[in-house]
Amino acid sequence: MLDRLQADLKTAMLARDAPRTQVLRMALAAYKNEAVAKGLGPQGILEEADALAVLKRLVKSREDSVAQFQKVGQADRAAQEQAEIALLKAYLPAMLEGADLEAAVRAAIAQTGAASKKDMGAVMKALQAAHGGAFDGKAASALVQGLLH
Secondary structure (H helix, E strand, O other): OHHHHHHHHHHHHHOOOHHHHHHHHHHHHHHHHHHHHOOOOOOOOOOHHHHHHHHHHHHHHHHHHHHHHHHOOOHHHHHHHHHHHHHHHOOOOOOEOHHHHHHHHHHHHHHHOOOOHHHHHHHHHHHHHHHOOOEOHHHHHHHHHHHOO
C-alpha cells in the first residue's frame, strides 16, 4: 500500500495534478501517523488491514463532510469532498453491497448458528473473519439486526 501511494504521488506531482497530489499527500501523512502510533516509526510499514483501516477512516470523514456541506448548502465543497472520496476509494478493495452483502450476512448467521440479537457480536465477528474490511459495518449491522429477532 505504501509503495503504491508513494508511486502514485510521484506520478501526480509530475503531471502537476494538484487535487490528486493533495489527497495523496494527506493519505500518506495519515498512513505515516498510524505507523508512528503503532510504534513502527515514520518509515514503518503497516499491515494491510491497518493500512485499509486508515484509508477507510479518511473516506468516512469525507463522507461526513459531504453531508455537512450539503446541509449548509455548500454544493461546491461537497463536490470537492466527493472527488476526494473517489480518489481514496480506488485504494480500497471492492466492497460487498446489496445482495452480496446480504448473502454474506446470511452465511455468517448460518455459520454461527445465531438465533437472536444477542448473537449479533458473533455474527459480525464471523463476517469480519470471512470478508475482512470489504463491507460497510453499518449496513452489515443493520442487516444482521433485521434478520435476527
